[in-house]
Amino acid sequence: MSSLTLERLVKRYGSTEVVKGINLHIEEGELIVFLGPSGCGKTTTLRMIAGFIEPTSGAIRIGGEPVDHKPPRARNLGMVFQDYALFPNMTVADNVGFGLVERGKPQEVVRKRVEEMLRLIHMEHLGDRYPIELSGGQQQRVALARALAYEPRVLLMDEPLGALDQKLREEMQREFARIQREVGITTIFVTHDQQEAMALADRIIVMNAGVIEQAGRPEELYDEPATLFIADFIGRSNILPGRVEQREKELVKVRLPGGEIITGRCRSELTVGDTAVCVVRPEALKVGTPRPEGNNAISAKVLRRSFLGSGIDFILQYGDNQEVILQTSKDMELGIREGETVSVLFRPEDTFCFSDPKAGQ
Amino acid sequence: MMRVRRAYDGALALALAVSVLLFIVPQFFFVRQSFFESLGMGMMGDELTLANYRTILTDSFYIAVFLRTIAISAVAALVALIIAYPTAYWLSRMNSPALRWLIILLLVSSFVSIVVKVLGLTMLLGSQGPFVAFLQFVTFGLWNGSLLHNELAVAIGLVQYSLPLLIMLLFGVVQTIPKSLEEAASVHGASDWRLVRRILLPLSLNGIVTAGLIAFNMNMGAFTSAVLLGGGNVLTVPVVIQQKIILEVDYPVASALSVLLTVAVMAINLVVVAVRRGGFAGARQRRKIA
Numbered sequence: 001m002s003s004l005t006l007e008r009l010v011k012r013y014g015s016t017e018v019v020k021g022i023n024l025h026i027e028e029g030e031l032i033v034f035l036g037p038s039g040c041g042k043t044t045t046l047r048m049i050a051g052f053i054e055p056t057s058g059a060i061r062i063g064g065e066p067v068d069h070k071p072p073r074a075r076n077l078g079m080v081f082q083d084y085a086l087f088p089n090m091t092v093a094d095n096v097g098f099g100l101v102e103r104g105k106p107q108e109v110v111r112k113r114v115e116e117m118l119r120l121i122h123m124e125h126l127g128d129r130y131p132i133e134l135s136g137g138q139q140q141r142v143a144l145a146r147a148l149a150y151e152p153r154v155l156l157m158d159e160p161l162g163a164l165d166q167k168l169r170e171e172m173q174r175e176f177a178r179i180q181r182e183v184g185i186t187t188i189f190v191t192h193d194q195q196e197a198m199a200l201a202d203r204i205i206v207m208n209a210g211v212i213e214q215a216g217r218p219e220e221l222y223d224e225p226a227t228l229f230i231a232d233f234i235g236r237s238n239i240l241p242g243r244v245e246q247r248e249k250e251l252v253k254v255r256l257p258g259g260e261i262i263t264g265r266c267r268s269e270l271t272v273g274d275t276a277v278c279v280v281r282p283e284a285l286k287v288g289t290p291r292p293e294g295n296n297a298i299s300a301k302v303l304r305r306s307f308l309g310s311g312i313d314f315i316l317q318y319g320d321n322q323e324v325i326l327q328t329s330k331d332m333e334l335g336i337r338e339g340e341t342v343s344v345l346f347r348p349e350d351t352f353c354f355s356d357p358k359a360g361q
Numbered sequence: 362m363m364r365v366r367r368a369y370d371g372a373l374a375l376a377l378a379v380s381v382l383l384f385i386v387p388q389f390f391f392v393r394q395s396f397f398e399s400l401g402m403g404m405m406g407d408e409l410t411l412a413n414y415r416t417i418l419t420d421s422f423y424i425a426v427f428l429r430t431i432a433i434s435a436v437a438a439l440v441a442l443i444i445a446y447p448t449a450y451w452l453s454r455m456n457s458p459a460l461r462w463l464i465i466l467l468l469v470s471s472f473v474s475i476v477v478k479v480l481g482l483t484m485l486l487g488s489q490g491p492f493v494a495f496l497q498f499v500t501f502g503l504w505n506g507s508l509l510h511n512e513l514a515v516a517i518g519l520v521q522y523s524l525p526l527l528i529m530l531l532f533g534v535v536q537t538i539p540k541s542l543e544e545a546a547s548v549h550g551a552s553d554w555r556l557v558r559r560i561l562l563p564l565s566l567n568g569i570v571t572a573g574l575i576a577f578n579m580n581m582g583a584f585t586s587a588v589l590l591g592g593g594n595v596l597t598v599p600v601v602i603q604q605k606i607i608l609e610v611d612y613p614v615a616s617a618l619s620v621l622l623t624v625a626v627m628a629i630n631l632v633v634v635a636v637r638r639g640g641f642a643g644a645r646q647r648r649k650i651a
Binding site (some may be wrong): 050051052069072073075076077078079081082083085086087088089098099102103146147150156 | 542
């Protein structure tokens with residue numbers, strides 16, 4: 001178990017920069033999730049840490065020790081692959097014991113440790129099965145046990161749950177979180193699924209186009225998105241375009257196409273006259289009168305009510321054919337009907353304004 | 362509808378009949394021929410006899426011919442495997458558009474007539490060729506032998522002939538082994554050699570055995586390489602069969618030799634497959650049944 005540091009890590013293929021100078025420090029025992037759309041550089045970064053790809057420049061340190069020029073086998077890492085990569089010619093027990101045997105551990109030590117690992121993943125009775133005889137979830141657990149058996153310094157997981165169906169995926173997330181806590185190993189988990197990232201991570205590193213967009217606890221990313229990309233990528237968002245009317249430190253007033261002026265928070269460059277987009281979470285929208293002091297209000301028509309099981313979505317239309325989604329919990333009766341016109345309210349602290357990425361184009 | 366179906370089935374049946382005629386009938390005649398006594402000049406006796414087989418199996422000359430053929434074939438197949446596997450591995454792991462061209466090159470090279478290939482080798486290995494010159498140079502002229510017209514030359518010819526096919530067969534085998542297995546092995550601590558021994562070879566073993574048997578079988582029946590590169594000095598079973606037919610006009614003994622060659626090849630294949638079954642795959646299958 002060790003800390004892990006990336007320093008100005010760069011990977012270039014020809015003239016294409018896939019990873020553009022990443023700096024990151026991961027504490028001992030931390031569970032980090034690299035999150036981002038495909039092609040954002042998260043898997044490339046993981047594979048550089050593993051030693052499969054050589055960085056163009058920059059440094060990787062594990063527990064303070066530089067590992068850049070070491071082959072994968074000398075880095076003492078554990079890794080779980082997207083396709084599990086279990087050795088089909090070996091039994092479950094031999095797969096789990098692989099790393100120990102390769103480290104020259106005596107047979108008795110290997111046997112004991114394999115038993116221990118199989119108990120950890122609740123598969124003690126399946127040691128002499130072959131991988132092909134296991135279900136997807138079981139193969140996943142064996143891959144995890146194999147990666148942990150020799151007590152590596154860091155555990156790397158490359159979209160390990162991608163091949164599983166939703167239900168099993170959530171079950172495996174819980175199972176994995178339990179094992180990670182139990183073992184306490186420093187872990188980097190790569191995924192493009194933001195729900196999975198939120199469910200697992202101590203800290204999420206959101207990557208986009210080769211750089212870290214934002215790093216933080218799941219709550220921070222959700223409640224305080226630093227960029228429009230984060231606001232849009234993490235969770236569901238309503239995006240309201242407009243023009244900046246006034247700015248006072250972190251507070252901006254934005255005029256929407258329909259004429260309403262809303263107030264929101266802004267940490268980026270936005271000056272009066274700029275086109276801006278304001279982001280509000282669906283659950284931050286309310287309806288009704290009276291209007292609490294300082295709240296934003298827009299008038300909108302109820303287009304559709306859609307039942308989601310855990311809650312209800314109302315699709316609302318405001319201004320010039322713009323739509324927003326309002327989410328309520330099931331037991332909260334709003335008393336609004338399709339076709340009705342309502343006043344939609346939301347607080348300035350739940351409204352985040354960014355410069356419009358399309359404005360420059 | 363029914364009518365169309367019948368015509369279709371009829372066409373299929375006709376194709377089958379032609380195949381049987383072309384393949385099985387001649388075999389039947391030469392097998393039958395092997396059970397008659399030769400009276401010389403292509404004449405045959407009219408009594409069924411095992412005399413030809415007795416002659417071959419008790420004559421040390423024929424036994425030596427068989428053993429020589431098996432030894433050359435096996436060594437050539439083994440050498441071809443040793444060259445083909447790393448090549449196939451390298452091809453299947455290369456991530457480049459050049460791969461397509463290399464595969465096409467491989468295919469084209471396997472269409473070149475064996476006679477042309479052997480002629481090329483004759484020039485390379487001949488007394489005017491670079492290899493003889495090289496060997497004479499490094500031995501300060503002490504080495505004065507020939508690289509042609511011996512077992513080595515025949516084996517080299519067989520390796521050259523079977524190589525493209527083996528590379529293509531093994532290319533397919535290695536391609537079925539995901540690269541992630543290699544990555545998993547190395548990240549979990551295996552060195553490159555250990556990775557080959559514990560992952561690549563076990564997972565390719567079925568393919569390697571199959572490819573090796575195919576090369577061996579081709580080698581056992583190879584005539585052109587044996588006759589042209591052996592220059593009459595290397596008597597393998599196909600060479601002796603040809604001599605029996607053309608020079609001695611002894612059809613029954615030639616037929617008996619052919620039958621024995623076929624039986625020997627089949628027996629060796631069966632033994633190899635049986636041994637293989639007894640190994641890891643067999644143990645696994647047995648366990649699954651239980």
